[in-house]
Amino acid sequence: MEYLNEKEFLIAFGKNLRKARKSKGFTQSQLANDIGIEISQISRIERGIINTSVGNVNAISRALRVDIQELFNLIKN
Amino acid sequence: MEYLNEKEFLIAFGKNLRKARKSKGFTQSQLANDIGIEISQISRIERGIINTSVGNVNAISRALRVDIQELFNLIKN
DNA sequence: TATATTATAGGCATATTTGCCTATTTTTAA
DNA sequence: TTAAAAATAGGCAAATATGCCTATAATATA
Numbered sequence: 001m002e003y004l005n006e007k008e009f010l011i012a013f014g015k016n017l018r019k020a021r022k023s024k025g026f027t028q029s030q031l032a033n034d035i036g037i038e039i040s041q042i043s044r045i046e047r048g049i050i051n052t053s054v055g056n057v058n059a060i061s062r063a064l065r066v067d068i069q070e071l072f073n074l075i076k077n
Numbered sequence: 078m079e080y081l082n083e084k085e086f087l088i089a090f091g092k093n094l095r096k097a098r099k100s101k102g103f104t105q106s107q108l109a110n111d112i113g114i115e116i117s118q119i120s121r122i123e124r125g126i127i128n129t130s131v132g133n134v135n136a137i138s139r140a141l142r143v144d145i146q147e148l149f150n151l152i153k154n
Numbered sequence: 155t156a157t158a159t160t161a162t163a164g165g166c167a168t169a170t171t172t173g174c175c176t177a178t179t180t181t182t183a184a
Numbered sequence: 185t186t187a188a189a190a191a192t193a194g195g196c197a198a199a200t201a202t203g204c205c206t207a208t209a210a211t212a213t214a
Binding site (some may be wrong): 037038040041046050051052053 | 201202203204205211
Binding site for chain 1 (some may be wrong): 080083086092126128129130131132133134136137138139144145146149
């Protein structure tokens with residue numbers, strides 16, 4: 001499998017996040033509140049619109065209690 | 078162990094990156110060239126000055142061939 | 155269906171990152 | 185110890201992310 005370009009990566013990352021968030025029973029709003037960022041940002045991250053910070057990713061993985069690796073897994077869905 | 082605040086996290090992340098980069102025999106310049114960003118940014122990331130993007134982190138882990146998890150490992154050194 | 159909840163869309167001002175640059179300091183190797 | 189290589193420091197403009205906001209669309213539930 002070819003490497004993904006940055007845009008493709010961000011979309012894959014967003015899909016992984018959405019899947020993880022739902023599997024943990026969080027709404028975007030709950031996740032945003034837990035880590036202290038805007039709900040609109042969660043929406044944009046999940047849709048691959050923005051390239052968020054490593055700090056936010058760390059906070060997200062802690063809040064959801066998912067492995068970082070799971071969010072970076074570049075599996076085609 | 079307590080959770081790290083964002084500043085502490087960025088410093089730990091930077092240390093992990095530096096360790097990984099050196100263990101793979103890369104200079105900051107080589108790494109920067111490989112992923113297409115500025116060497117000054119690598120320096121700032123390693124020193125915990127900036128909160129770089131998830132896209133850059135992905136590119137770094139690919140260039141160095143290290144697991145994402147390794148960069149996020151919050152071990153005290 | 156209709157009502158509430160959840161998610162998307164986008165504008166705008168502010169904050170932060172990034173690239174480009176020069177200079178200086180630190181580390182490595184001869 | 186000296187020279188070369190590597191890393192740090194910081195200024196500045198441009199690009200991008202973020203917070204705050206309102207409105208709309210989509211989804212779930214009564």
